[in-house]
Amino acid sequence: MKVVSSIIVALVIVLTTIGVIALWPDSNAVPKDQNPYSGPGVSIIKATVTKSQPLECGSGGEGPDGITEVAGKCADVTATTSSGTARFTLDAARAKAGIEVGDKITVVKFAQQGQPTAYEFYDFQRGLPLTLLAIAFAILVVAVARWRGLFAMVGIAVTLLALTKFMLPAFLAGGNPLLVAVVGSTGIMLVVLYLAHGISIRTTSALFGTLAGLAITAVLGLGASGWSHLTGIGSEDDTLLAAVAPLANISGVVAAAMVVAGLGVLNDVTVTQASAVWELRAAKPDAGALEIFASAMRIGRDHIASSVYTLVFAYAGSAMTVLLLIVAYQRGLAEMATTEQIAQEVVRTLVGAIGLVLAVPITTAFAVMMAPPPPDIQFQPPLAGPQPGRRRATAN
Structure with a gap:
């Protein structure tokens, strides 16, 4: 059984290897550079929240697509980055979820030529907790x-x-x-x-x-x-x-x-x-x-x-x-x-x-x-006929 199973496993390995080689994707066919935040003048940078104030933004009711919007106030957020200060408006849904001074976040920086630099909230920084976990x-x-x-x-x-x-x-x-x-x-x-x-x-x-x-x-x-x-x-x-x-x-x-x-x-x-x-x-x-x-x-x-x-x-x-x-x-x-x-x-x-x-x-x-079969019972043949006090074992 070990020999047969080894042959089967070897065959599976060979077929899998052939399959991987045959199905390996052409790198030219794999979509690249599709990140919407990788365009000219657009970058994602780290920031730390230094100020967050409620902001009335008229959120609530239904949007143009008929989907109900989150009712409540937005947030006017100021954060420091390695290159200066970033200020942006946080939508009501995220503002309601909570953002506080000292939070580590990432923002999208839009620095288009001939236009003032603008910022947009991207996400919280989760690298440290995920790494520690x-x-x-x-x-x-x-x-x-x-x-x-x-x-x-x-x-x-x-x-x-x-x-x-x-x-x-x-x-x-x-x-x-x-x-x-x-x-x-x-x-x-x-x-x-x-x-x-x-x-x-x-x-x-x-x-x-x-x-x-x-x-x-x-x-x-x-x-x-x-x-x-x-x-x-x-x-x-x-x-x-x-x-x-x-x-x-x-x-x-x-x-x-x-x-x-x-x-x-x-x-x-x-x-x-x-x-x-x-x-x-x-x-x-x-x-x-x-x-x-x-x-x-x-x-x-x-x-x-x-x-x-x-x-x-x-x-x-x-x-x-x-x-x-x-x-x-x-x-x-x-x-x-x-x-x-x-x-x-x-x-x-x-x-x-x-x-x-x-x-x-x-x-x-x-x-x-x-699984290994039950161990075979080994019998020692008698030396000279039946021995006193012993029974002759019969192999099944």
């Missing part, structure tokens, strides 16, 4: 998981590298999104699984289950996105992306996103199932394959239930603003669920959940087949 996370992971935690951190770096250097540019350059997602996800799993969990037959069984789950998710995602008529244009960002990257297959990215989104939970489930089979085999070395499979599936069913909840809660947390708007508009959830923006997330969650559920028995079956 990332460092704390990395330290805790390594402290608790030790070498495996360190390798998991390396796996995160590999994942980000694969996304930013291969998958996302390939999407923008007009590559087949689903094929790129499957090839890229396979490559990520090959590196991440063996890095975090070591090179072993147990990790290989988890890899096989993960690849099966990826294939199922890809097929279901392609069918479900077409069946549900998901165009990929569900928000202003989607429309902007379609304009900035005309070669990108936006509707195909919807199915590709389903593959990438389900990768983490899928990996979690398959690794857990493989580990459960190995532990059960160690605890009951004489148990048959069906008994081990049944015991591991009892663990898997609990994991399925908790993972499905995880998918739903993850979406509810990320889409809290949309859900709040649904309640505020007093529109039924069933009605809103059919809109493009929410339907994408619903289909993504359901497809991911189906792939996850099916990956559990598949991974368990792989692990049972690949």
Whole structure:
């Protein structure tokens, strides 16, 4: 079994490498210089708020597009920059959210020739808190998981590298999104699984289950996105992306996103199932394959239930603003669920959940087949006939 699995893994590595080479995006086809704040005389600079005063700006009612505006006062903000003083008006929504003296922000500086320099609020500076949180996370992971935690951190770096250097540019350059997602996800799993969990037959069984789950998710995602008529244009960002990257297959990215989104939970489930089979085999070395499979599936069913909840809660947390708007508009959830923006997330969650559920028995079956068999009982032949007080052992 080790030889066969090694051959299969080697074949997967070769095919994935060929796929990456074939799908690698042409740098000339990837949109560049599309940042609206990178034009002549336009720059983003750091600043510190030194003064903030309420300003009556007539905010409220409905805007020209019929969307309700935030009622309240704007803010007249003064901030210091490396080149002088910046003054700008903050809209009512952001002013209501709060801006105080001493806040570190970034502003857009417009220094057009022949015109007075103007400033516009861009965002708060979040580099320090994000960096400290990332460092704390990395330290805790390594402290608790030790070498495996360190390798998991390396796996995160590999994942980000694969996304930013291969998958996302390939999407923008007009590559087949689903094929790129499957090839890229396979490559990520090959590196991440063996890095975090070591090179072993147990990790290989988890890899096989993960690849099966990826294939199922890809097929279901392609069918479900077409069946549900998901165009990929569900928000202003989607429309902007379609304009900035005309070669990108936006509707195909919807199915590709389903593959990438389900990768983490899928990996979690398959690794857990493989580990459960190995532990059960160690605890009951004489148990048959069906008994081990049944015991591991009892663990898997609990994991399925908790993972499905995880998918739903993850979406509810990320889409809290949309859900709040649904309640505020007093529109039924069933009605809103059919809109493009929410339907994408619903289909993504359901497809991911189906792939996850099916990956559990598949991974368990792989692990049972690949786990070490019960140890053979070695018998020593008698020297000269039956010995007193001993029974002759009969090999089964």
